[in-house]
Amino acid sequence: MSAGLQPRSGWWQSDDALARVLCDLIAAEGRRLRVSLRLPPGPWPRETAMETLGFDSLDRIALAAAVSALLHMHESGLVDSMQSAPGFGAWCDAARAALDRVHARLSFSTSGSTGAPRSCTHALADLEAESDEHAALLGATPGTRIARILSAVPAHHIYGFLFTVLLPSRLDVPVLDIRPLSPGAVAACCRPGDLIVAYPELWSAIARGAPAGWPPRVTGVTSTAPCPAGTARALTAAGLHRLLEIHGASETAGLGWRDDPAAPYSLFAHWRRLSDDRLGRPGSDTATAMPDRVDWCGPRAYRVRARHDGAVQVGGVNVWPDRVRDLLCRHPDVAAATVRLMNEVEGRRLKAFVVPAAHVTDLAALRDALEALAATLSSADQPRAWRFGPVLPSTTMGKAADWTIDDPETAPVRSPSG
Structure with missing residues (x-):
């Protein structure tokens, strides 16, 4: 031991x-x-x-x-x-x-909001083996013994269970729930040797509001979605000792890790690569599908491209933009729509671009109607920025393109063929 x-x-x-x-x-x-x-x-x-x-x-x-x-x-x-x-x-x-x-087993629910949550069963022994790897990673640098775990995530989700239930049990350290705290107060409550378990949106807010300088040896962990590289660099530049990024899913638990946003993920030791999109555990013939499309950089290193099922993460919750789009398109005043995740500069919520039907002349009324429709969804599913135009954004090759949320809304309103 x-x-x-x-x-x-x-x-x-x-x-x-x-x-x-x-x-x-x-x-x-x-x-x-x-x-x-x-x-x-x-x-x-x-x-x-x-x-x-x-x-x-x-x-x-x-x-x-x-x-x-x-x-x-x-x-x-x-x-x-x-x-x-x-x-x-x-x-x-x-x-x-x-x-x-x-x-012997636990079954975690996916964090799906728009789609029906799925049950994902894991052997407790597998989760404990992963937790032991977490303990080794976080104690790999001399003098970095964890003093406390500060948790901003729910304990009944697999990420929270691994890092705020199994890990503190293994390390014999207390857990403090920091969810009631504002982002700016998180750094202020830290002590030397603390481990903060959070998610990208909170880390971005902490990076914007935290004072320059952290207590010694404060380490962070992030998961549920890719952490913006700028956020990771800002945190370590301000004095955070280390930010460990975990890649995984409810279906698989942890798959890989990295502590440099420019580096690929390293596959956890309890996984072995079977093919470009399949992994297996040592001593088992069962193949596990990777939840994301990845590019392999070596036998045990990879970069994440995108999820197979089109989901994105908002506040640690899986959201399917296409399903939100389909809801908007059912409105009689909408000719077409597209929904996607904001970029790193804009935020980490959904945004919508809507092509009004030909008969629409009042954009403000249409926006009010669509916001009321979106209000029937969970908070994570609701678009937080809206743009309207005659056609959906596309490249010169006709492929779907991104759009900025700070541009003025397009006027006059015309039909897609206008």
């Missing part, structure tokens, strides 16, 4: 870790059931009654099913004990009892 690593024990034996996982999962599922639901910050006290959180008996059935799906409680035969449990602490006790019986 490497120096500084604790013997591996069941992650669910930690009251804090189990409470954070269940609290984040219940909160996320509760918001899915009731969009307007407002819950207090977690983890909640053990005596918190589920009714006081706003959950009725039908809600509790759905919540228990979500917990069972993640933890495979149905395999233990104890799933019914959770539905009847009166308080949050009793829910944690029921989950622990089930995990004491069966804990």
